[in-house]
Amino acid sequence: MTPQEILLVKQSFAKVAPIAETAAALFYNKLFEIAPEVRPLFKGDIKEQGRKLMQTLGIAVASLDRLGDIVPTVQALGRKHGGYGVRDEHYDAVAQALLWTLEQGLGADFTPETKAAWIEVYGILSETMKQAARQAA
Numbered sequence: 001m002t003p004q005e006i007l008l009v010k011q012s013f014a015k016v017a018p019i020a021e022t023a024a025a026l027f028y029n030k031l032f033e034i035a036p037e038v039r040p041l042f043k044g045d046i047k048e049q050g051r052k053l054m055q056t057l058g059i060a061v062a063s064l065d066r067l068g069d070i071v072p073t074v075q076a077l078g079r080k081h082g083g084y085g086v087r088d089e090h091y092d093a094v095a096q097a098l099l100w101t102l103e104q105g106l107g108a109d110f111t112p113e114t115k116a117a118w119i120e121v122y123g124i125l126s127e128t129m130k131q132a133a134r135q136a137a
C-alpha cells in the first residue's frame with residue numbers, strides 16, 4: 001500500500017471509530033441482507049461480535065505501516081473462520097457490506113480514493129485469511 005492509501009484509511013477509520021457500535025449494527029444488517037445464508041454461522045451475541053470486528057479492524061488499520069507484523073495473527077484468524085464455516089465467497093459479501101457501511105458513515109468523505117484504499121486493505125486481509133484457511137483444510 002502507498003503512504004497516501006494508508007493515510008486515507010487511517011483518517012477515514014478515525015471518523016467512524018466514534019460511531020463504531022452504530023457502524024457495526026449497520027454492517028451486520030447489510031451483510032445479512034446481501035448474504036442471508038451466513039446468518040446461522042454467527043452463534044454469539046451480534047453486538048459483541050460487532051465490537052470484536054471493529055477492534056480487529058482498528059488493530060489492522062493501526063498496523064498498516066508494518067502489515068508484515070500482523071500476518072501470523074491474520075492467518076490464525078483465517079483458519080478460525082474456516083472452522084466457523086466461512087467460505088471464500090462470503091468474503092465478497094463482507095467486502096460489499098463493509099464498503100457500504102463506510103459510505104453511510106463517511107458520506108462525502110468516502111471519496112473514490114478512500115474507497116480504493118479500503119478495497120486494497122480488505123483485499124490484503126481477506127486474501128491472507130482465505131489462503132490460511134485453504135492451507136489448513
Ligand code: HEM
Nearest residue numbers: 038041042043044052053056080084086090091094125126
Ligand atoms: C477482514 C475480514 C474479517 C475480520 C477482520 C473478521 C474478524 C473477526 C473476529 C475478530 C472474530 C472474533 C472471533 C475470532 O477471533 O475468531 C470473528 C468471528 C467470526 N466471523 Fe469474522 N472477520 C472477517 C471476515 C469474516 C467473513 C468474510 C465472514 C463470513 C460471513 C465472517 C464470519 C465470522 C463468524 C461466523 C464468526 C464467529 C461468530 C460467532 O462465533 O458467533 N468473518 N471475525
